[in-house]
Amino acid sequence: MRVEPIYHVDGDLVPASEATVSVDDRGFRYGDAAFETMRVYGGTVFEWDAHLERLERTCESLSLDHGLGAADLRDRIDETLTANDLEDAYVRLSITRGVQPGKLTPQPDVDPTVVIYAKPLPRGGVDGEPVWDGPATVRTVETRRIPSESIPAAAKTHNYLNGILARAELRDTDGQPSADEALMFDTEGAVAEGATSNLWFVRDGDLYTPTTDGPVLPGITRAIVFELAADADIAVHEGRYDLEGRYDLEAVLEADEAFLTNRTWELRPIETLDGHEIGGGPVTDRLSRAYDERVERACYRG
Template sequence: MQYHVGGELVDAADATLSVDDRAVAFGDAVTDTLRCYGGTPFAWGTHVDRLFDACAALEFDPGVDAADLRARVEETLAVNDLAEALVRLSITRGRGGDCSTPLPDAARHRPPTDPDPTVVVTATPVPDGRGPVRLQTVRTRALPTASVPAAPLTHARLDAVRAQAELRTAAPPDDDPADEALLLDADGHVVGGTASDPVFVDGEAIRLPALGDRPARTATRSVVRELADGEGLPVADVPCTPADVRAAEEAFVAEPSAGIRPIVSLDGVAVGGGPVTDLLSRLFAERVASTCR
């Protein structure tokens, strides 16, 4: 495998960042994962907007435009002979300044006035077996945007790491952990999964957890909204709790790798898909076929 690092293709074993790159030292970087079908990135514009908006929230210039970033993705896919792939895009603030100059510890956290961003593109084959998903609510709370703007798109993802660790420790000895964690905010409202966005349906509308100024965990949530709007289906952003999802008529997660996956259960309570989930899954497949095949 070869990855794109700092504008060059390098062997995966040599794809490294300096220990004083701010992504390594402080998690000072943005990232997003997208799905490629037939060698074409799906929902490319949405992903690019998310990345560049996250850079703006962290107040640094990405150092690339959308066309340059797209070219690096295509080069990475081509050199690895991958058509069906998950691609991770990362833009770090880089090293910046004179890193050889000793600085007090506090001053090292200060963003440089002359950042030198590093762009990293990796690609991996799409994982198998992306069927219905089991969700479990965790105690770990999602990072607040007041502390970390654009938190779901930064490298500072310890909330996701801790949530997945909870799933592993909570699983019975002879059972596998739940497939995905459900993260809440400090008030107990649903934010999203570690790498997915939950959506549920009641008798009145398709419900999306209200996020305020928090970006969604994935760009796929925006695609789901577009598809629902195109069919004239009512969509509402509402503060919701795990109990609302457990009581839903049907529920699913939106994620990059598989698009739409029914939620078979949340906290052991059966939920399942349904006609709306099936419709949106079909529309999603049609969108992929019309834009990527």
């Protein structure tokens, strides 16, 4: 018998079938909300402090003063995990501006809507298994990343239309995805990131990734890869956001290895880009192993 998931909605644990948000909520109406997706390994929220810091930055970008403390949010996450009897899971935390009078203009007084849900994912660490079936197939798309001057790329908000449009381009004539991820460019034609992932590639043993000075989300897994590369004495280059230093498609297609990072996939090799075979390799494998060891130390051996 399938057990119904339990959601955490505005301080209460409720069955998923009874979890509701007002149709007047600004998160529903306008995408006026911040969120974080997290991995939980062995009952431990991995890199919680980093997620909390990014959530605070997003809320600051939105001028969303929700008034909730870190301990309160963490307690709600832990309650959700316990209610669902989960130790290895995906967790999403959303904070909206709630219901307010008027229309588009946000009001300073906020009664936030807070929703948390968790879904089971396989064990991580050195004895874990990936959540993906195999290396990613990737296609470039026409949809461009929105410049940070329009919508700050560092803000992780409910407004995901940019990524949705990119993923929609992947549909084949039967309406099914023709690739696992969409690779997006900025408005100047430089490589930016995937619809929900950061891009990395390897050339001559060095690691390359587009800079967050452009329209690229500063992913938490991305930040960990920087640390792991430094520990392994692997040189890392960030494409500068200027005409001379940004990466074009050819730079990726000519790479020896390439992979994507996000919180759910961790490190996922790119099998093909626009049909061109790339694959993983020794650098990708070394970093993936180091990532698993970090998860193991932080969450399973503590």
